[in-house]
Amino acid sequence: xxxxxxxxxxxxxxxxxxxxxxxxxxxxxxxxxxxxxxxxxxxxxxxxxxxxxxxxxxxxxxxxxxxxxxxxx
Amino acid sequence: xxxxxxxxxxxxxxxxxxxxxxxxxxxxxxxxxxxxxxxxxxxxxxxxxxxxxxxxxxxxxxxxxxxxxxxxxxxxxxxxxxxxxxxxxxxxxxxxxxxxxxxxxxxxxxxxxxxxxxxxxxxxxxxxxxxxxxxxxxxxxxxxxxxxxxxxxxxxxxxxxxxxxxxxxxxxxxxxxxxxxxxxxxxxxxxxxxxxxxxxxxxxxxxxxxxxxxxxxxxxxxxxxxxxxxxxxxxxxxxxxxxxxxxxxxxxxxxxxxxxxxxxxxxxxxxxxxxxxxxxxxxxxxxxxxxxxxxxxxxxxxxxxxxxxxxxx
Ligand code: SF4
Ligand code: SF4
Ligand code: SF4
Numbered sequence: 001x002x003x004x005x006x007x008x009x010x011x012x013x014x015x016x017x018x019x020x021x022x023x024x025x026x027x028x029x030x031x032x033x034x035x036x037x038x039x040x041x042x043x044x045x046x047x048x049x050x051x052x053x054x055x056x057x058x059x060x061x062x063x064x065x066x067x068x069x070x071x072x073x
Numbered sequence: 074x075x076x077x078x079x080x081x082x083x084x085x086x087x088x089x090x091x092x093x094x095x096x097x098x099x100x101x102x103x104x105x106x107x108x109x110x111x112x113x114x115x116x117x118x119x120x121x122x123x124x125x126x127x128x129x130x131x132x133x134x135x136x137x138x139x140x141x142x143x144x145x146x147x148x149x150x151x152x153x154x155x156x157x158x159x160x161x162x163x164x165x166x167x168x169x170x171x172x173x174x175x176x177x178x179x180x181x182x183x184x185x186x187x188x189x190x191x192x193x194x195x196x197x198x199x200x201x202x203x204x205x206x207x208x209x210x211x212x213x214x215x216x217x218x219x220x221x222x223x224x225x226x227x228x229x230x231x232x233x234x235x236x237x238x239x240x241x242x243x244x245x246x247x248x249x250x251x252x253x254x255x256x257x258x259x260x261x262x263x264x265x266x267x268x269x270x271x272x273x274x275x276x277x278x279x280x281x282x283x284x285x286x287x288x289x290x291x292x293x294x295x296x297x298x299x300x301x302x303x304x305x306x307x308x309x310x311x312x313x314x315x316x317x318x319x320x321x322x323x324x325x326x327x328x329x330x331x332x333x334x335x336x337x338x339x340x341x342x343x344x345x346x347x348x349x350x351x352x353x354x355x356x357x358x359x360x361x362x363x364x365x366x367x368x369x370x371x372x373x374x375x376x377x378x379x380x381x382x383x384x385x386x
Contacts, residue, residue, distance in 0.1 A: 043249060046282035055283045058245035065245075067283075 003032040007064055011039050015047050022053070025071055030056065033067040041065045080148050082138060087164035090139065097262040099130075099254045100139040100150060103199070106173035106191030106212070107135030109159075116157035123171050124150050127177040133208070135172045138164050154350035166208075166328070166341070168194075168201040173212040174219045177231070183214030185231035185292065190321050197322050201329065206343045209301075210325060216275045218294075223309045225299040225323050226332075226344045232315060234291035239264050241286035248278040248287055274314075286352035293367070298356070299345035299375035307345035307375035310353075312360060314365040324364060331359045 004021045006014040035041045052072035090099040104170045173191035177183030213219040214231045222228025244263035256271035264373035279287045293315035299307025361368045
């Protein structure tokens with residue numbers, strides 16, 4: 001599974017980067033995003049969900065979050 | 074003696090305010106909710122250029138005011154503004170133009186359609202004579218309350234009641250972290266536990282939940298009554314929760330009727346001061362007739378903010 005590190009990237013650039021990363025993978029594949037606490041973790045997951053992707057998990061690890069997501073249509 | 078060229082009907086609801094200079098008036102325009110089409114704005118600019126001082130003033134309640142209008146030009150000003158359906162506002166002891174924030178259409182915080190509410194109140198209640206004093210209404214989209222609902226005679230604040238679909242929850246903990254009011258904590262089973270008594274109906278949990286496990290069970294307005302600012306400020310207090318948006322006009326009309334009746338003979342007194350005199354129970358009881366499911370069992374009187382002069386002691 002691919003991991004995309006979006007730590008240190010602010011809103012909304014992190015969301016745009018996540019979208020670009022998703023363009024390179026197939027529908028149904030899963031990918032991991034690393035997100036900073038605060039605004040990034042509040043905004044990016046729900047924006048990606050609104051784009052039609054499936055959120056499989058979101059866990060806090062050492063001050064940042066790991067978002068696991070399955071690419072939707 | 075009245076100038077025969079002036080149609081006095083235009084002056085009836087007010088909105089023409091005497092300035093310092095001879096024959097000069099400020100004309101306050103009606104902009105409910107502070108939103109207006111740019112065509113109207115362009116017309117206002119044109120009129121201000123032609124008859125006014127070449128600038129306008131934005132009133133603190135979202136109205137545009139034309140400055141330095143000669144009273145001999147009133148009819149022309151009203152007619153030309155009318156070409157873009159721009160009307161003149163009110164002043165005096167009447168229901169004023171309602172104010173509102175952007176609401177929910179494009180603003181991510183908004184929980185209700187404040188703009189629609191402001192337009193509806195403006196269409197149905199604007200200019201109603203109270204018989205006593207001014208009457209201000211405002212609509213805030215959420216508990217951040219940028220329009221300051223508690224300093225209006227009747228102030229509305231958008232609200233939602235959250236409900237959890239535990240099966241959709243992936244235990245990320247974001248909702249508990251985002252709830253600044255201590256209404257959510259993560260339980261032993263990895264699902265959020267809701268403490269209803271701390272909830273302020275802000276909807277942050279619904280907005281932040283990545284899987285939509287938190288959903289909206291109820292939506293409407295928290296309604297505060299009896300507020301005002303000025304020399305003797307009062308903070309309006311809570312009377313109703315989750316009042317449906319479509320009931321706002323009738324609700325205000327009921328408060329207005331109570332005010333008109335109870336302030337009879339009291340002179341120029343605001344609603345909040347009448348509540349102080351009559352007690353909250355009477356108003357609660359009146360509201361309960363038509364809005365039983367939304368009215369609180371009890372409330373406190375408008376709160377005095379004793380920070381004004383004169384100096385104490
Ligand atoms: S009251 Fe809420 S919805 Fe309205 S402008 Fe403020 S934050 Fe936005
Ligand atoms: S609505 Fe607001 S106060 Fe209530 S639980 Fe959700 S985040 Fe907390
Ligand atoms: S934000 Fe949603 S998914 Fe995360 S813990 Fe709260 S309810 Fe569960």
